[in-house]
Amino acid sequence: MSNCPKCSSEALVETPALGNIPLDVCPGCSGIWFDKGELEALLKQSQGWDSADFSLINSMPEGLICPRCKNKMSRGGLVNPLLVVDKCEACGGLWLDPHELELVKKLLGLSGGPSEVKVDRPAPVPEAPPVRDVKTVLIKVVSGVCAILGLIGVSAELYLYFSPAASVAHAPSVGLSVASVMFFIGGVFALNWED
Ligand SMILES: [Zn+2]
Ligand SMILES: [Zn+2]
Structure with a gap:
């Protein structure tokens, strides 16, 4: 299980989007982790959009730590230089903060379809009964x-x-x-x- 690159104590929860894309979503900050190709697949399935170029614009090696391969991610523009996101150049994964998915779609001229992925925090593990001293x-x-x-x-x-x-x-x-x-x-x- 991978932890959220933003709030590192939260474990990402695998949440199916559109039935079959297992996105990893943070229950704490609602950020979404896209494994390589998942964002393309999501946009293609929801809106038939199929001309992916999600390479970073003005990429800088100063991002978060990749939750998958633990490499340092890069920060750069996604679709537009002003939409700065974290992407892992090593494994091709992409981290979007909440609302960034909506911005990606706006920039691509897409509307409709899912713009955020809802996730419920998993039920806390019940505490072990206190050991009597x-x-x-x-x-x-x-x-x-x-x-x-x-x-x-x-x-x-x-x-x-x-x-x-x-x-x-x-x-x-x-x-x-x-x-x-x-x-x-x-x-x-x-x-x-x-x-
Ligand atoms: Zn988080
Ligand atoms: Zn990675």
Whole structure:
């Protein structure tokens, strides 16, 4: 996959124009990459135009980096010296900023047909679920243990409370009951804590 020569972080998206010309379009700046012959093919298919001379006028080796072959592209006039575009002399590819396709057609005296190629940014790749660090796992484990201890404490105190005094060795303790309940609630609360 090639990146946009203008906004280099965007990957070009292959977008069929007129059904069968796989143009590469930038979802960020809407620039269009034409591989060698694709612009000619597009104009020929859409408007029957067939006299291609897309060699650059006053070509200067100071363009963008070619997204295909990574050579430095040249800047020069396309059809007209005033329409300055980037073209790769190495692979013959051509980069048009948005609206430059329309200008090319105007200069050629063409009207109708596609003047821009719409592209949708591909759906972002869903982020991987965050990896829980050791600290978080440790807190969860401790919380779980606290909740279980609290539950055991509450059960024991309830058991003592409801048993006949003669059959148990200890009297139920209010302090221990409260502590157990606090442990249980605190543990469950911490267990469900999302940071
Ligand atoms: Zn771009
Ligand atoms: Zn190239």
